[in-house]
Amino acid sequence: MIVTPADVRLLAVGTALPGPPVDNAALAARFGMSPTWAQWVEGFVDLETSEVHCSLTDLAEIAGRRALAAAGITAAEVGLMVMGSATPDQLMPATVNLVADRLGINGVPTYQLQSGCAGAVQALGLARELLAGDVAGTALVLGGDLCAKHFPAKVDLSRVPPTQLVNLVLFGDGAGAAVLTREQVPGTAAVRRVMNTLTGLNRPPGQTLEWFGVADRDSDRPPASEEYKAIEESVPVMAVEILHELLGDLGWSGSSVTHLLPPQLSGRMTERIVQQLDLPDATEVSCVAETGNNGNALPFLQLERALPKMSAGDRAVGIAVESSKWIKAGFALEMT
């Protein structure tokens, strides 16, 4: 039987967060936030991670275990692993391979994608293509980020420039996982389309995240920066373009979309983006208010909320914009 990418099914998802959320009052006390930040910071992030108490491997293992359990799949049945993260635990080994070891997965191809907000969508898309190409029958897709290393706990925060501060308060930690299969299991979501398009030509990066090696760890270049005005300007526009391209490719009308998983910036930014996406009939599925911006965990956190609400024929569109070098990413699911 020929299985096209559009036939590939999402069997189940699982997620993991590092601990209880931290509310805005705690954040404000820690950071001495000005009202300027209010539109950016309307969620909860895990301040506790200033002390590193878990790794991305830890969180991805838990998320992966939960997704496998929810799908009723054993480690031995996993034929492929694809992970997306901007913040792997080490450069080598790749985190996906440490997670594989923890889960008892072996003898299969694994891939780890280095990417910001688009990484989970890229991982989903690659797994879907590889399953359609019969590289494997079942794939475990992982995504997550751990921002603790970029959080200068011992630094005088009043001296951190605004372009860095926003990262410290908005970004949370987390991991997510999904089990995808070639099998045409009724009552599961078919992954009709996945989009991953670089649109960065001649555009300066909207977001940067540095790592340091031994040779340059005394460098005083900023560990992270965010061109928040460029992001504020571009992300809503790009989100609309992603939606229209996905719908156009599939021949779907806007009114046929029942569930919308928008980019998770701040609460206020997300609200504005949802307005511009203009899908009044679709249920918005957001999580930033409870989880913060967990980078590559977000699509899984949103899927975990959306899937139980979907019934046969329902259509979900997920949208992710990576402002680092301006990547348009998204996916479209249809419940069978």
Next chain:
Amino acid sequence: MIVTPADVRLLAVGTALPGPPVDNAALAARFGMSPTWAQWVEGFVDLETSEVHCSLTDLAEIAGRRALAAAGITAAEVGLMVMGSATPDQLMPATVNLVADRLGINGVPTYQLQSGCAGAVQALGLARELLAGDVAGTALVLGGDLCAKHFPAKVDLSRVPPTQLVNLVLFGDGAGAAVLTREQVPGTAAVRRVMNTLTGLNRPPGQTLEWFGVADRDSDRPPASEEYKAIEESVPVMAVEILHELLGDLGWSGSSVTHLLPPQLSGRMTERIVQQLDLPDATEVSCVAETGNNGNALPFLQLERALPKMSAGDRAVGIAVESSKWIKAGFALEMT
């Protein structure tokens, strides 16, 4: 027309090295090497990189430009980019996207794989699958590593433990690129098979490479380590397994292989591996003596040497072992 992964063609390769090689005498003077290291260090590496004078983006741009020129392909014709590296310039943006910008490539899917010695092979394999799945017609595949950040130029090297020292003297910098296409261009190499298999279950990592964020950059954990005894023991065995699996999958006899691209460890280790691979009729294509171990640039450096020597019907097998978490990687080409 149906194009299978085994039909995908390698049109051309290009490479880039950071500068003139540094010979063993210079290395010995710099590191005060004992004879123990002789078997590990039999090549040339770029000592100059203690001063960072180029980035991975720089090298990958040059390699990419050369590969495109050699293939006679313009930036506008590239429909997909896949890059493999253990040492991206930043965590965000992914280096592949900065290279795309430099080359004028836009509006296409890009992927960057976080991987050690297997990364270039993984990138080759993914591009091949995606081309066969008609995601694009032509792909630019990139691989490279820049080890400068892990080279503690200001550190007292006599106090660096042996497991770290080996990294400093063996690893060089470099990048490579290949243009792959769905088109059945006569006189080009068909990528008959690509292998990427994790075999790390219950095995401690053979190699680790750390990055530091702001929060932990004062950490005194080793930036890189190598379990050289485990590597010495396992890599030759794994190389033989990779060869036999590739040949078995393709139904190729050992004597039909005309060109062997073995793993590039030290000169002496490579020699031992080649002996165990036992392909007396095949021409060995190695470069470690001239280039050092350039990580994910190596397969391209070897291909650049091998392809001009191959004629119709010739078969090449490339083997890469990633000792980080024990990944078996390899590829098989057939000249058409």
